[in-house]
Amino acid sequence: MKKQLRLAFVAMLLFAATVLTPFITVASAQPNNPSLPRIVDNSDLLTDQEEDFLLSRISEIHAKYAFDVVFVTENDLQGKSTRDFADDFFDYGGYGVGDDNSGVLVLISDEGRWISGTGRGIMVFSSDYGIPRIGKMIAPYFDDGEYFDGFNSFLNFSDEFLKQEQTGDPYTEGNPYRTLTDKLKTVGIIAVAAFILSLLIVSGMKRSMKTARLRSEAGEYVVQGSFVLTRESDTFLYSTVTRTAIPKSDSSSSSGGGGSSSHRGSSGTSHSGGSF
């Protein structure tokens, strides 16, 4: 019953949004359609308390970053791919904040899981970096059926990625996001290198405690000016040429630079996207 009501509601909104969107302008910190449900749990994977908690966090993100977050669980994709379903759901549903409808949508379905970014979301949740990076970190929760933890963890990472975007230097391939574990690993490697370096230095100090050593040569006793060369000949004998194949660099993946690859949905809006 509840499910049908929701579907009807969404369908109505989809219609309304398609017609009305061009005429609506809203203050940037507020979602364009604040009354829309940010969690559409048609597969019933979350309890009501869990939804309430996640919704309150989504509202925080609205306020802090003027950025929309939508979670959809749906098994009936109406014959569309996960990508098209997610894009259309976002576009026709009228989600997003500001003129460019900035936001991100996470779709969980039997046919796959998809993250779709719109507006500023195309940069923050980029197809090349943001989505695969976050997807990899939250996928284990969804694999294990821990949907609440998965969504909650997605909100944690979104918060960090959006915060970084505000500094004007969003996380990209060239400015990678590092978790605490990543940082600790690097510090661990630094510590090992520092230990080896210190051991070398202190071993050198230990060696210098013994100054009584044999000399290997007698250079001090060469009579000054006595050194003469009577023959200096350098003759070319032969040469060998070796060649090694230069590894082919994959030009398609490295050409992205700071941009993000995007595609256009049926509504004409650009999206980033990727499964996880």
Add this chain to the structure above:
Amino acid sequence: MEALEYKCPNCSGGIIFDSTSQNLTCPYCDTSFEIDALVQFNQSLENEKADSYGWQDYTRESGTGDWEEGELDGISEFRCPSCGGEIVGNPNTVATSCVYCGNPAILMSQLQGMYKPDYIIPFKLDKNAAKSALIKHLRFKPLLPKSFKDENRIESLTGIYVPFWLFDCDVDASIRFKATRTQVWSDSEYRYTRTSYYLVLRDGGMSFEMVPVDGSEKMDDEYMEAIEPFDYSQISDFKTPYLSGYIAEKYDIDAEQSKPRANARIKTSVEDIFRSTVKGYNTVVTENSNISLHDGKIHYALLPVWMLNTKYKDKIYSFSMNGQTGRFVGELPVSVGRFWAWTFGLTSVFTAVASLIYLLFM
């Protein structure tokens, strides 16, 4: 068909020169050669000789020779000339001080049957200089056990004239190097490396003057070489009175036994100096060196050395100081605790600094 055999510089295999095809290629490694280069390479192989070390023997005639008439006479053997007390010394002691009256004694009879030294460098630094050199030596030694400076006691401090053999010679050398130069370039598919091999020959000569070799069994060679060099501008002809007040040893390793050490050091120096004239290559390997040493002269000299023995936790630590230049050498104990404290201390500092840079700027 006529065939000539040459050695391949790359693999040492025999190269067959096929006179009909006019081709010069090694059948084993397929390297081809310029005929002139190959001829020169094989000629230089043929000309290589064994090293020769032409030292003159140290004899009465080459050195200062025997003691002058009367020089060794009139002195009571093993008896102190001041108080008549009996002096007990080891068989190599030439000069010492009397245990009864403390006066210096030179045991001339000990010198009989030995050569008279040609040269001597007199002591320039006294007992106090040696003591303060030890204190200075212990400064800025972070690994030294803390108690060493306080508990360490000087057991003995002795000025000794140590017998040295000094070697003069002219050296002719002929050295063959194999050198390579590499060029790297690339096209769209491959990176190419061309390694060119060169036969580098250097002939020449140089002279060495007074290369010292310790002639006393008792003195540790490591210590005696570490306090080098002595300033030979202050060397003077041997006179017995210089010995007064010091201990003097006579040689118990003769010139003949000392030659190999001098040869080794001279050969290394010659190779180093020749090697430094081979420039502009990526790698240089000494393949053969032939050294011929001639006009080798050997001198016998007494050189001044302060020996310090200190005791710390029932172990003797020895130090030597060049009695002329003050160069101070020795071996100090290392505190295991301090070793690891420094290692981990430095590790923490490096880790903190590098991590801070990483977390703030990367």
